[in-house]
Amino acid sequence: MTAVGFIGLGTMGAPMARNLVKAGHALTVYDLNEGAVAKLVAAGATAAASPAAVASASEVVITMLPDAPDVEKAVLGQGGIAEGLRRGSLYIDMSTIDPQTTQAIGAALREKGVEMLDSPVGKTVEHAIAGTSTLMIGGETNVLERARPVLSAMGQDLIHCGGLGMGQAMKLTNNLLASVLITASSEALVCGAKAGLSLETMISVLKTTMAWNQQLAVAMHNRALKGDFEPGFMVKLAHKDCRLALAMNRSLGIETPVGAATLAALQEAIEAGLASKDVGAVLKLREDPAGVQVRLPA
Numbered sequence: 527m528t529a530v531g532f533i534g535l536g537t538m539g540a541p542m543a544r545n546l547v548k549a550g551h552a553l554t555v556y557d558l559n560e561g562a563v564a565k566l567v568a569a570g571a572t573a574a575a576s577p578a579a580v581a582s583a584s585e586v587v588i589t590m591l592p593d594a595p596d597v598e599k600a601v602l603g604q605g606g607i608a609e610g611l612r613r614g615s616l617y618i619d620m621s622t623i624d625p626q627t628t629q630a631i632g633a634a635l636r637e638k639g640v641e642m643l644d645s646p647v648g649k650t651v652e653h654a655i656a657g658t659s660t661l662m663i664g665g666e667t668n669v670l671e672r673a674r675p676v677l678s679a680m681g682q683d684l685i686h687c688g689g690l691g692m693g694q695a696m697k698l699t700n701n702l703l704a705s706v707l708i709t710a711s712s713e714a715l716v717c718g719a720k721a722g723l724s725l726e727t728m729i730s731v732l733k734t735t736m737a738w739n740q741q742l743a744v745a746m747h748n749r750a751l752k753g754d755f756e757p758g759f760m761v762k763l764a765h766k767d768c769r770l771a772l773a774m775n776r777s778l779g780i781e782t783p784v785g786a787a788t789l790a791a792l793q794e795a796i797e798a799g800l801a802s803k804d805v806g807a808v809l810k811l812r813e814d815p816a817g818v819q820v821r822l823p824a
């Protein structure tokens with residue numbers, strides 16, 4: 527059993543934190559949202575008054591926050607994790623942010639004698655609930671081995687991607703492709719429906735060809751194609767990941783024209799008021815002007 531601290535109890539963080547409690551770890555939690563904290567306390571966690579207080583109660587501290595500025599603030603800001611961490615403790619950021627911010631935070635913590643891993647999370651909230659997420663891990667091998675009992679409570683496939691920041695490089699690569707796939711799949715289904723094809727026919731064919739993908743098979747099947755556009759994975763987070771992936775590619779001198787078109791579609795969804803809806807709402811974005819709906823039978 528490890529004393530674990532967890533900061534960021536949102537869509538993903540709450541079930542991940544619950545799985546740590548279920549695995550027998552002593553959990554201390556913090557979130558800006560007091561209601562989210564209360565639910566974890568009811569599940570067996572202890573509340574702390576700040577990220578620093580979480581860190582001083584913990585051997586391993588985890589963050590699962592929206593974006594890089596949130597992580598920087600929670601770690602290096604006033605009352606942040608860095609103030610409470612003891613020499614020899616371990617910090618794991620499981621949010622999706624950029625490799626550069628990860629490496630800068632890692633360098634700041636190393637000066638305090640604290641090791642860091644990045645371990646962004648793959649798959650969906652349903653997998654986070656089941657504890658079967660894919661974890662993309664960056665950092666030293668010995669640090670990963672130290673963290674393994676804690677990470678195993680939240681993930682099924684723990685994949686070491688390289689040094690610190692490489693988990694984030696992998697996650698941005700993954701999410702660039704995932705965003706392209708859901709946007710393109712939505713366009714194609716609406717196009718087929720407008721041409722007069724039923725969803726049943728389209729799925730029967732697509733399932734057998736190279737066009738099939740997990741967005742169609744799992745994410746859209748479970749939500750958008752049932753007319754459910756509640757998150758899940760919010761449009762604004764998909765936009766953030768696509769933006770960070772494009773920035774990473776720009777810094778490497780690489781062109782990503784399909785990624786740029788996908789980012790534009792996600793921007794269009796935000797401007798249409800869909801920022802806090804599930805990313806599957808890109809289907810709705812194409813359906814409305816086409817005057818068709820692509821839905822599974824109730």
Ligand code: NAD
Binds near residue numbers: 533535556763
């Ligand atoms: P969310 O918005 O549901 O949750 C974020 C939580 O962080 C909220 O409870 C919020 O109150 C809290 N928070 C924000 N700033 C804070 C701060 N400074 N201190 C303490 N708490 C703070 O987001 P989510 O969907 O859980 O995503 C979290 C991260 O995981 C993001 O980086 C996202 O890209 C990534 N991710 C999400 C999914 C998904 O399917 N939702 C899947 C994989 C990865």
